[in-house]
Structure formats: C-alpha cells, structure tokens
Amino acid sequence: MYGTYGMGFMLKEYDFTFGGFRGIVVTSFSSVIIIVILLHILLTRTRTGIAMRATAEDPELSSILGININNIQKLSWFLTGGLACLAGAMYPLWFQSYPASGDYMITSIMAASLLGGFDNIYGSIIGGFGVGISEIIFTSWLQNTIDPGLGRWRPLIPMIILVVVLLFEPRGLTGVYERIKASERGEKIISLIKGEK
C-alpha cells in the first residue's frame, strides 16, 4: 500500500520552457508583479480597498462609518484563500510535494510575512524574497565554503529570522522604514533617493 511519502508528486515534466528558463520561473515572477499591481490598485484606488484598510486599522470605528465589516472580512478571506491556492498550484512545478507539504512551509511563510511587516504588501514581497534567498542561497553558500553537513540546519533559518525580527523590530521592515523616516538623517537619505532637494 501507499505510505505518507508515497503520495508525493512533482509536475516538473509537464512544464514548458521559455527563453531558456523553466516556464514556472517566468510565470511565478510575472504573476507576482501582476498581483501586486492589482492589489495596489484595489487597496488604494477603490472604495472596497479603502474600506478594507480601514477595517484592518479599527473595525469598530469603520463599522460606525457604515462599512459592512462582515462582508469586508469575507472578501479578504476570499482573496487570501485564492492567493494561497495560486501559490499552492505553482509549488509542485518546482518542489516535490505531498498532501502534508503545507505543514513544512508554514514556518517560512510566517517568517516572510513577519519580516515584511503584517500591514504592508510591499514589505511582504521583500520579506518573501529575503527569507527565500537566505534559506536557499545562503545555505548553499555555507555548504560550499564551510561544511556540506550544514544543510541539515536549513529549516532553522526562518526561525532565526523570526526570533531576531521579533526581538529587535516586531513590525518588521515596515517598522524599520518608519524609524528611518522619523530621524533627520533618514529623511535626508530618503529625499536623496527620491531625487528631491
């Protein structure tokens, strides 16, 4: 009969190639960009998105202002489920996966969202890339330079990130950005980057 790992599957061979890259690389990157643009438009330009942000900030106050919190929360759950499902659909194209793989990803996902900050979608992009890169590239660099046996400690990396972020800046990169913006020197640096006087 089948064991737990016997249910594992991988859809690598069904993937197409595009300009020398595997199709999933192109698809995942482009879909990230499209989704972020769409979410940005939704959250800043439409009434629903603004209501959503208001509900996240203070549910009671926004319900006084006539926002139907239940519907807004249902919509945000709907969006969350859809986006997570999209990620899940792309996962088996690159990694070996089986019905319980979500359990193994949850740490990295939480570390990524915490690194980015819970209240910011741009932060979560940086956080996602940061955790992913540190987990894969940093580990392989350590394995090449110091000891190949270090690879077994890889799952510990997101946890270390998580603990460090919580100890020093619980709001993640969003908090760091705001702290820089609040100081005089940081203000100058930001205005330099933006090209203002």
Place this chain on the structure above:
Amino acid sequence: MMELISPFVFQIQGTSRLIVDIAMYFGLFVIVAMALNFQYGNAGVPNMGCAVQVIVGGFTVSAVSTRLTFMLLESVGVQLLSYTSEFDWVYNNQINISVHTNPYIKNHALFGAAIFLFSIAMALILGALIGWLISLPAIRLRSTYLMITLITMADASQIFGRNIPFITGGTLGIFVPNVFAWYPGDRGVIMAVITLIIGLISFFIFRTMLNSPYGRLMRAIRENEVTVGSVGKHVVGIRRNILMFASGITALAGVLIAFYYSYVVDNAFRRSDWTYWPWLMLILGGPGNNAGTFLGCVLIVAMRRIIIIYKWIFEQYLFFPIQYLENILLGLLLILVIIFRPEGLIPEKLLYIPGVNYAKLIQERVKVDWRSALEGRGKKSSIKDVLNVFRAKKEEGNEEN
C-alpha cells in the same frame, strides 16, 4: 527478541489492551490540555507550542536520565558497553538498556523509582526553563506574534533533536531504561495508573491555583490587560510566569510517554499530535472550564485510539490513505465545533469558590478576606439561601413602599 527489548509489554491483549491504551493517552492528553486550559482558557496566553514542552520532557528522559542511569550503574560496578562517543551512544544503547540496565532495575526497585522521580523533577525544571526561553521574543507583543513564535519553536526543537545525536540519537532514537521493570505485570498498566495519578495531582494543583487570588488575577488579565496594568500589576511578568509554570507541567507528559514507549525519537512529538489535538480538546470541551477539558479529552482520545487500532476496518471504506484521515478529522471537527458550539460542550460558568458564603455576602455586604476564603470549606451556601435573601430584600422594599 521482543522480550529482550521490552519484557512484559504484551501481557494484556485485545480489548483490555485498548482500554489500557485509552487510559494512558487520556492521562497524557489531560495533563497537556489542562495546562493549556490554565494558559489559554484562564489567562488568555495562546500557547501554540505545547509540543515544545512535551518534547523537552522526552529529551530530559533520553539525554539526562538515561545518561545518569548509565553513570550510576558504572559506579555500582555493572559492566556497560562504551557510551561516550556519538556512535557508541546510539549503537550500543539497545544492549546497554536491555541486557545491562533493565535486569538491574528488576532487582532494585528503589533505583528505578528514584530515576523516575528524578526525571519528573528534572522535566519540571527544564520545562519551566524552556517556557521562559520561548517566551522571550514575543511575550511583550500582541498574542498573534506569540502564537507564531510558539508554532515555529515546535519545529525548531524537533530539528535540534534530529540533528544532535547526543540528545535522542538522531533519527534512530534512543531506548530509555524501563523504570518499572520490577513490576511483575504489564508495564502499560502501571504506567497508565501512574499517569492518571499525576494527572489527578496536577488537576488539584491547577484547581487550587485558579481559586486563589492569583487565579482571579489571571482571569482579569484575560478580560482586560490594560485595566489590570493600570491597577499596578505587572501583566507581562504574570503572563510569563503562567507560561513557565504550565510548561513545567506539560513537560511531565513528555516524561510519561517516554517511559511508556521505553523509547524516545523526535518524530513521536509532532506538532499536530501535541499542539493541535490538545487545542481541539480544549475548544471542544469549552475553554476556561476543567470539566469541559476532561470531556473533550475523553471523547477525542477514545475516537483517535479506536481509529488507530481498528484502522484496517476503516480503511475499507476510504478512497484515500488512512494516514490523512486524522488530519482531515482534526480540521473538520474544529470547524464544526466553531460553527455550532463556539463556547464548547460545557460553557464556562461563573467562578464559584468553595468556602465563600455568598448568601451572607449579599445580605450584609461583608468585607470578605479572599485570601482566607479557601480555609472555610465546610460552610457551603446553597442556592436556597441566596433566594431567601433576595426574598427578604424584596419584602423589605415592599414594606418601605
């Protein structure tokens, strides 16, 4: 060979074996779920890291108690195979335990009992220590952050256990001494009895704590942290103390399961087994309520053990592998409970402290010394007294009019 590894394990078979198994697991899970009820139901500390504390108990037995047993045996003069290097620790372990240690304990009952008590004391200390350690990053922050850290800590502890062979022998696991080798009957029975006794003791400890002034302080923190802080109580410190205390008790479950299996491996302490199932028991029974915790524990442990033991019957009716039935049931039950009975099977009642005379309290507006309330248990007020007082007051009002 089977007898060499674990003598007397299979003396009881069939349905009685199932009952012993259910009793054992009920004892284990009731300790974990009661500690969870203490933290979440009464103090509002969402401890999603029960698995860490249980794992600490298991690792205490494998890394500390087993090593101490070997050292003591060597000092007594029993010839053991080498156990100092990593390789020897893992590969000579089985011979050391089954050929040298267990026969010695069979003749020296006190030695076994001492090792058992030492493990329990050590688990209490190390569990409290780990509770303090995992509370460091997030105890000051919103409870969401605490939950996230604790969920991930369960994985971290498993990774440590898997990768450091000195703790549990890596992926191979470690056999631990059978401290009840002197017991002539089935080891499962005596383990179940001792587990239930320890569960009962911890129940009384928790009940006393909940009825004490500190317990009322905990409930106050659950209801409103800001108010408690404004009265001058150190909310963060209290939350941390609660987490530490409950961690110590939860670690006992790890010790007991290690001695029940006579074997410790990191994969026996998975997050879903030791965090999500106790949470389901708590939510099903009703948080903030020990009776509810007992009910949830009995129902769920019985259901799980019966499914696990008779899985060949259930497997015929399923179109997916039986391994996933457990996780599906966990999710399904959690959703059903949240939809249909969000307050649990037994909802939380108002706090009733034995010894406080409520009728007198209403009648005379007496100043109650809450600290000494527990001492006067004999005087119990019934609902009739309270009703009489109300009736008397009503009559007084009528007369005035």
